[in-house]
Amino acid sequence: MMNNVKSYATFRKDRFEILNHYVMVKCACCGYAMHFNHCANRKGVVYHRFIDYGKFTPNGCRPPPIQLKPRQVEVAVLKEMQKRIEQLKIAKREDSKPDTETESIKTEIIRIDGEIQKLMEKLADADSVLFDYIQKRVSALHEQKSELDKKMQTMCRKRKAIDTTPLEEPMKQWDKLTVQEKHDVAAAMIDVVLISDETGIEVKFSI
Numbered sequence: 001m002m003n004n005v006k007s008y009a010t011f012r013k014d015r016f017e018i019l020n021h022y023v024m025v026k027c028a029c030c031g032y033a034m035h036f037n038h039c040a041n042r043k044g045v046v047y048h049r050f051i052d053y054g055k056f057t058p059n060g061c062r063p064p065p066i067q068l069k070p071r072q073v074e075v076a077v078l079k080e081m082q083k084r085i086e087q088l089k090i091a092k093r094e095d096s097k098p099d100t101e102t103e104s105i106k107t108e109i110i111r112i113d114g115e116i117q118k119l120m121e122k123l124a125d126a127d128s129v130l131f132d133y134i135q136k137r138v139s140a141l142h143e144q145k146s147e148l149d150k151k152m153q154t155m156c157r158k159r160k161a162i163d164t165t166p167l168e169e170p171m172k173q174w175d176k177l178t179v180q181e182k183h184d185v186a187a188a189m190i191d192v193v194l195i196s197d198e199t200g201i202e203v204k205f206s207i
């Protein structure tokens with residue numbers, strides 16, 4: 001009996017490094033949490049499986065019990081995490097290049113400001129027809145300008161949001177991390193993992 005307990009503990013420690021209570025696994029079909037279940041047979045061999053909590057709700061999740069195994073999900077999630085870090089690293093490298101898009105937006109805003117300025121100078125001598133024209137033109141320019149402002153703010157926010165530095169090193173030496181460190185890295189990256197036999201494994205990242 002003691003042996004069984006020990007082998008279970010070892011198995012768990014060795015095998016499940018990402019899936020844990022920090023990283024939510026949910027049913028892609030009903031959105032309920034997937035409970036992480038384990039049982040051992042008499043020889044002490046431990047089986048892991050998911051139990052869909054959505055099965056126990058009044059409307060019940062319809063698909064048959066999920067066949068995907070925690071071990072498969074764990075392997076797939078780690079691959080996705082590695083891919084995600086690579087993507088973010090590439091995005092960061094591109095960010096550090098001179099940003100031509102932001103520059104051209106800035107230039108356009110300056111040009112619009114200049115045009116507004118010139119139109120306003122003409123207002124004093126304008127007759128009513130010209131006055132109407134100038135007013136319309138100025139308000140159109142203001143609209144253009146505020147669109148560009150919004151676009152630029154979004155671009156700046158995106159740039160700031162991506163900081164992978166604290167995660168790059170741990171991901172590089174994944175095998176050397178403790179289980180707790182692995183949990184921490186996973187929790188910092190992953191929002192939720194959606195699974196179903198129909199749609200497979202989808203990792204939603206928080207970074």
Ligand SMILES: [Zn+2]
Nearest residue numbers: 027030054061
């Ligand atoms: Zn479900």
